[in-house]
Amino acid sequence: MSSDEVSTPDFAVDRLVHEPARLGILSVLEGQKEADFQFLQTVLGLTKGNLSSHLSKLEAAGLIRVTKVFQGKLPRTMQEITPAGRAALERHWEQMDAIRNLGR
Amino acid sequence: MSSDEVSTPDFAVDRLVHEPARLGILSVLEGQKEADFQFLQTVLGLTKGNLSSHLSKLEAAGLIRVTKVFQGKLPRTMQEITPAGRAALERHWEQMDAIRNLGR
Numbered sequence A, B: 001m002s003s004d005e006v007s008t009p010d011f012a013v014d015r016l017v018h019e020p021a022r023l024g025i026l027s028v029l030e031g032q033k034e035a036d037f038q039f040l041q042t043v044l045g046l047t048k049g050n051l052s053s054h055l056s057k058l059e060a061a062g063l064i065r066v067t068k069v070f071q072g073k074l075p076r077t078m079q080e081i082t083p084a085g086r087a088a089l090e091r092h093w094e095q096m097d098a099i100r101n102l103g104r
Helices: A020-030 A037-044 A048-060 A083-103 B020-030 B037-044 B048-060 B083-103
Strands: A064-071 A074-081 B064-071 B074-081
Touching (some): A020 A064, A020 A074, A020 A083, A020 B083, A048 A064, A074 A083, A083 B020, A083 B083, B020 B037, B020 B048, B020 B064, B020 B074, B020 B083, B037 B048, B037 B074, B048 B064, B074 B083
Antiparallel strands (some): A064 A074, B064 B074
């Protein structure tokens, strides 16, 4: 690759998304219609506190939606990715792919 | 994906490598035998100070080697990725792929 061939990569990633655990949450939710807290905690192997904190940040940014439902008398918290969340995740992987291909 | 099917992902990325600009430096160097400072600055679109700071951190961690050579009377700083750098970059992309595939 010569230096005049290539457009410079975009390193300005969304730091909210770039955090690995939050990338994991968004990736899991991208493949599901919705997922409850328990499922996310098991699949991601995160502590309750850690997962709650990441979910709050993603919700505050509008990248996920969190709804509380009752199953019989039991409360369940359901999470789903929003269109903005999907777009942010897709853009992030595009940025990572562009960086990854710099060496090719 | 059911929660008992999957091993939990490894979110403990190497923060030194995870920084997008340093990912870019390692990726460029992975595809070259070596590269001089000017080339890296052009291809990555980084400022002189920014690139110098990232290169120092990568060199201190043993992920790149920096050598000063003279071309005629002109000094040139050559950078190359070390075996440890290649291993760290490969491991990082493996972690990112594992996270990316959580939704599949």
